[in-house]
Amino acid sequence: MGIKDEGINKISPHVMKKALTLRIVKAEKREWWVSGGTEPHLVWADISYEFACDCVGFMMRKSCSHVLAVKLHLEGVENE
Numbered sequence: 367m368g369i370k371d372e373g374i375n376k377i378s379p380h381v382m383k384k385a386l387t388l389r390i391v392k393a394e395k396r397e398w399w400v401s402g403g404t405e406p407h408l409v410w411a412d413i414s415y416e417f418a419c420d421c422v423g424f425m426m427r428k429s430c431s432h433v434l435a436v437k438l439h440l441e442g443v444e445n446e
């Protein structure tokens with residue numbers, strides 16, 4: 367196997383696909399509700415735009431489709 371790459375740029379296709387099905391609703395400044403999965407999750411960012419999510423996946427992996435969905439949303443990537 368080659369060099370281990372766990373960077374943000376290496377997003378698995380199924381996580382990307384999932385992220386594009388989620389809906390983002392802005393809650394507060396730097397807080398968003400992400401729905402469309404099993405239940406809504408709250409994603410937030412600190413002042414340096416480090417993102418976090420309240421789901422189990424984020425707790426375990428420090429990344430999840432909800433955070434990705436918000437990032438795509440902020441970059442203006444839509445799936446409609």
Ligand SMILES: [Zn+2]
Nearest residue numbers: 419421430432
């Ligand atoms: Zn999440």
